[in-house]
Amino acid sequence: MRSSNPVFSRRGFTRGNDYAGFEAQGARGAQGVPGGIPQGGNPYAQAPRNPYDRPLTAEGMEQMYAAPAAGPAQTGRMTIDDVVTRTGLTLGTLVVGAVLGWVALPDHIGLAGGAAFLAFVLAMVQSFKRRPVPALILGYALFEGVFLGVFSRVYNEAWQGAPVQAVLGTMAIFAGMLVAYRARIIRVTARYQRIGLAVAIGFVLAMVVNLLFAAFGSADGLGLRTGPLGIVFCLIGIALGAFFLSLDFKQVEDGIRGGAPRQESWLAAFGLTLSLVWIYVQLLQLIAILRD
Template sequence: MKSSNPVLGRITAAAQQPTYTVAGGPAPTYSYAGRTYQQPDAGYGYPETVQAPRDVMTIDDVVVKTVSLIGAAAAAAAATWILVPPPAMGVVWIAAMLIGLVLGLVISFAQVTNPAVLFAYAIVEGVFLGAVSKAFETRWNGIVAQAVIATLGVFLVMAALYKARIVRATPKFMKVVIGAAAGLGVVMLINLVISLFTGSAGPLRDGGGIAIVFSLVCIVVAALMFVVTFQQIEDGIAAGLPRKYGWLGAFGILVELVWLYLEILRLISYFQED
């Protein structure tokens, strides 16, 4: 959406004094002694209006917001790793997971753009990631570094594929990927509820063949969700959406990074079982 607010007004003629005005055409005119004359057009062209700056989404602003949320999550994860004693990790893990789930659903469905709420979500997710990562690292030394490197690698590859338009976010592509992500989310939620009541991870998370295939599917869908979010951010910028909506793009990238990291962490752990 473009603004048509002109910032160059016309300058009217004063009697017996030559003055100049932008006439809105290809060349300026000047008035003298009540008569109007047109300057020869030298081919430069003169715009009728100048677009006034607006408080709209930009790619740079979305990048800053994304880095800010990721930084807050990383700081919270590091603090949890260092400060929370091992006996309390399980409680912190479950509490942060449930709070993050509820907060994430509220942000998604209500389209919350309040920075305070989004930073609160990032911090809760950071606490969850810190507890999970410490538990995995305690059992499998070096697994967290592998998962972090793999997550960043997948993200950079998807960003490069999107930028080169090798992977295109067509309407059909976005519908299929979003539907697949929603379906996986429902399946994981059901599996989580069952595991909380039974104390068993179930076939989707027990490290067996089904669990490996399920994690691979989740990794592929999480990677493709980056393309969907990139396209949504690009569409928002093209539509001139208000700057605050950049927070939703940053939120989407954070959610996908967390999901991708957790699935890669699980997948690596399956192959390190004794």
């Protein structure tokens, strides 16, 4: 089953007959498949080879024993350090853009909207790429940061301290979801994904309808951003952000276990950044409603 996170929907992270695309498949064999890669299985798992296909000389054995153990640098596989580093770079670029938007463009709502559009375009281009492109991911982070900087400045002027509260809340949700996932309190199963995806589709449709009513009807649309209904709607949005984080954690775990290429760590960073931005925006809107 494919991940509901759009970043992973076209990637090797989701290959396979189950929701975990990088589960080791080498033991199944690869009958009739060129290259010995199991059909529908881990694209990076190599079929087992007979170690006795080629005779070893005494000199060759000494060289093997003297050689250092193969690590990430030799295998080119993704590690948790790679994911942390790339995620740090992506979030750091996002913060730089946010500071720029907050300080230099506080009154340029139009430019902020243009930055948001560019960020959306770059995100979509990356989503349809066969391989992660760091320039696209960092470009998305920069323009998204500019938009968030202006957006947060507007909220801060109306509700003093709201952005700081939203940042702290986002960090708390990330930490809580990570602990819950590592402790296996949350298990990402196929049923879990189906339910979450259904809720996400309904949420997005409600957002679209609300925007249409706001554009052609009442200013408040369906009232999904004000009052008690707005609080419930924001809470659902935050829960969906936490759901997407759990999918991100699962995809990263499967990628590392299955030996995904190191370059895929950029894709993991992209997915985590999207989820964190989503949670931050929903929290900011919830805080504004509660403080009203």
